[in-house]
Each structure stands twice: as C-alpha cells, then as structure tokens.
Amino acid sequence: MAVTHSEAPAGAAPVKETPQYCAQQPVTKPLLPPDLSSDRLSAILVGRTKWVNGTVLRYFLLNEGNGHRAQLNAVRQAFRDWKDIGIGLDFVEVNQPSQAEVRIGFDWNDGSWSYVGRDVLNISTLQRTMNFGWDLTSRHGRSTALHEIGHTLGFAHEHQNPFAGIVWDEEKVYAALAGPPNNWPREQTFHNILRKLSTSEVEGSIWDPLSIMEYPFPPGLIIQPEKYRSGIADPLDLSALDKKYVQQWYPALTAKPAELHPLQSMELDLAAGGQKDFAIVPTETRMYEIGTFGDSDVVMVLFEEEVDGEEQTRYFTADDDSGAASNARLKVRLFEGRRYVLRTRLYSAWGPGKAAIMVW
Known part of the structure; x- marks a missing residue:
C-alpha cells in the first residue's frame, strides 16, 4: 500500500x-x-x-x-x-x-x-x-x-x-x-x-x-x-x-541448551543465520579450549549463567572467525560449580561437510 x-x-x-x-x-x-x-x-x-x-x-x-x-x-x-x-x-x-x-x-x-x-x-x-x-x-x-x-x-x-x-x-x-x-x-x-x-x-x-x-x-x-x-x-x-x-x-528461547562435555564433538547442522546453544558445566577448574571445526564462518559467545548458585547471564568472552580460513577458538579458565552457555551463530558454511564444535 x-x-x-x-x-x-x-x-x-x-x-x-x-x-x-x-x-x-x-x-x-x-x-x-x-x-x-x-x-x-x-x-x-x-x-x-x-x-x-x-x-x-x-x-x-x-x-x-x-x-x-x-x-x-x-x-x-x-x-x-x-x-x-x-x-x-x-x-x-x-x-x-x-x-x-x-x-x-x-x-x-x-x-x-x-x-x-x-x-x-x-x-x-x-x-x-x-x-x-x-x-x-x-x-x-x-x-x-x-x-x-x-x-x-x-x-x-x-x-x-x-x-x-x-x-x-x-x-x-x-x-x-x-x-x-x-x-x-x-x-x-x-x-x-x-x-x-x-x-x-x-x-x-x-x-x-x-x-x-x-x-x-x-x-x-x-x-x-x-x-x-x-x-x-x-x-x-x-x-x-x-x-x-x-x-x-531473535526467536523466543524455548529449548534448553544441549550439554557439551569435554572431548565430545557436536554437529552444527545450521542454515545461514541459524544458532545452536550448548551448556558447559565443568567438573574441574582448569583452562579449557572451545573451538569449531569445518569450513564455516561463525560467531561464538560464551556466557556465565550461574555463579555460586545465583542465576545470572554475564558475558564472558567471544570469537568471530568470519571470512577467515581458520576456525573460532576460545581459551578460557572455567570453574567447577559454575554453569556456562555457549551460543554459536553460523554466518555461512562454505565448504564440504558439516561444521562441528568441541570443548577440551
């Protein structure tokens, strides 16, 4: 009109x-x-x-x-x-x-x-x-x-x-x-x-x-x-x-994030603009690495959601590998007893195969 x-x-x-x-x-x-x-x-x-x-x-x-x-x-x-x-x-x-x-x-x-x-x-x-x-x-x-x-x-x-x-x-x-x-x-x-x-x-x-x-x-x-x-x-x-x-x-959040365990690879089966969320609950306090694998452009943001039993959502760190030949990587110290949520949005998957994500 x-x-x-x-x-x-x-x-x-x-x-x-x-x-x-x-x-x-x-x-x-x-x-x-x-x-x-x-x-x-x-x-x-x-x-x-x-x-x-x-x-x-x-x-x-x-x-x-x-x-x-x-x-x-x-x-x-x-x-x-x-x-x-x-x-x-x-x-x-x-x-x-x-x-x-x-x-x-x-x-x-x-x-x-x-x-x-x-x-x-x-x-x-x-x-x-x-x-x-x-x-x-x-x-x-x-x-x-x-x-x-x-x-x-x-x-x-x-x-x-x-x-x-x-x-x-x-x-x-x-x-x-x-x-x-x-x-x-x-x-x-x-x-x-x-x-x-x-x-x-x-x-x-x-x-x-x-x-x-x-x-x-x-x-x-x-x-x-x-x-x-x-x-x-x-x-x-x-x-x-x-x-x-x-x-x-920004669709309403309904599903709970899947739990991501160390050395467990999870597939990112997403269309452009899609997002997957993962919960990370460390069983020990130490340095961890979190990264994606495959030919993809993503932005990956880690939030701290629970500190000493108190629920909150606080930005922790992030990486964006858009346009690069390398993958997104985070190297962070995570604490036992805290809950983290990793939110990963795909810009594009530009090569063969599917992208995946892992924490180790």
Whole structure:
C-alpha cells in the first residue's frame, strides 16, 4: 500500500515539514578477504551487526540534563515494546555505566542517534552508545525511542534499502536537511539518507515504508516512485515486517541448551543465520579450549549463567572467525560449580561437510 498523505495507514502521521531525524553512527566494516564468494560475503555482512540470540543487553540511563523521569520512562517502555514482541534478547537496566553495553544520554544539543548492533561493544564505557535529542513523550518521540533501539538491535535505515527504488531530488534533500531543525552538512545527509546500502548488506528483497526504521519525508523530495512524491508518513509504531524480522533473528528461547562435555564433538547442522546453544558445566577448574571445526564462518559467545548458585547471564568472552580460513577458538579458565552457555551463530558454511564444535 502506498504511504502518502491521503493514504497514510492507521498509526502513521503525514508530515508537512522536514522533521528532526536520527543521525545513525557509521557502521564498522569488517576487513574481509577480497576473494570471498558473494553468498559468503552477504551472509557475513547481513549477520555481523546482530547479537547472538539469548544475549542480555544491559543499558544505563544518564539521568542528567534532559534525562528527567518522563524521558527515562519513555526509553524503558520502548525496550519493553521490543521485548513484548516475544524475542530471545533481554534488556536489563543497570546503575553503573561500566556494567552496560548500551549507555543512553539525553543531550538535546546533540540530536538523536545510535551505534548499530554489536558496534556498541567497540565504544568506551566512558562514552554514550545512544543519545536522544528531543522530547520522547510525544508521538514522534516515542517512535524515536523505538527507532534508536532498533539500531542497537542491528537494523539500518529502511529508506536506504537498495530495493526501495527511491530516486531523490538530491539538491532539494540537501537543502531541506541543511536548514532547521537538523542543520546537517552534506556528508551527514548523504550518509543517513541518500547513500544506498549494498544489496549484500540487506536481508530480503522488500522495502517496508511502514518500518519504524523508515524516516518520514515531506512532499517534494522524492521523484520516484511517483506515488511517494507527496511524501512518506511518519511510522509511529513497529510494523508487521519489523516484528517478523526481529523474531526471525531473535526467536523466543524455548529449548534448553544441549550439554557439551569435554572431548565430545557436536554437529552444527545450521542454515545461514541459524544458532545452536550448548551448556558447559565443568567438573574441574582448569583452562579449557572451545573451538569449531569445518569450513564455516561463525560467531561464538560464551556466557556465565550461574555463579555460586545465583542465576545470572554475564558475558564472558567471544570469537568471530568470519571470512577467515581458520576456525573460532576460545581459551578460557572455567570453574567447577559454575554453569556456562555457549551460543554459536553460523554466518555461512562454505565448504564440504558439516561444521562441528568441541570443548577440551
């Protein structure tokens, strides 16, 4: 369905003037061998920003400046809205920035922005990974909170989807964004609006103009498709496709992890993007090695789930062998009486045979 001023669906609001926009932070590009097959390259690029399912993302709210109670509660509610879709990720608020993967500021002089997916792990614990630059208690503000959290979950801007087929009146776009309320330089406008993602970075082949990751646009900026010349309405909630894709990447956790014993090889019979989880319960305290075998690209993350009888989920260590000829390896000291969960997500299996995993 066309999303125009006259045909805006329920929950979407037409826009007449250029609104304030999110300024997504640059995404880190992995250094990959130039001779990777297109299928292998695409699997890595699509999956690299996503978390392993079952990750507990801890967030810290900087309660200063404009971070008063109503703004903090709006962010908390946005996290609940994503969780209530029924996903396997969890979100926990903590009271120290050093404990948090996601650190959220409320500097209204710095706009709204977020780093994307696992890139937040590369940011110093002294710095924000997300900021909100305007009131989150309005309808547009609520959608902003959902949008920025979407970036943290690994999703890019939807209007930069190469399958959207958008032809911009580029100089009008630059002019609109150069003025208030955004006041963006040309390079920022290009990075956040005009730059199209590579088809190898995008999952699926459908553009979703209702996505919470879509910008609203006023009339006059889009030349094609013709039905969007009158603008794109403001998506105010998670779309059906938003929910489909986040559930696809982070399905609800139902099965218990299979127990992985020393010197026991377990097969990773997975499709691209699939994940298997394993429980490791050491019978002695010592150094262990955990590794994959076979021609595969995986990210492997070890969590500590039980310490002295207290259940918790705490990141321990990880390895990512995507694009490499070698396999993922962890060398760690594990403790008797503690329970660990190893979550392994497959980017791609690119050679003969099936991949496997072992602890020894």
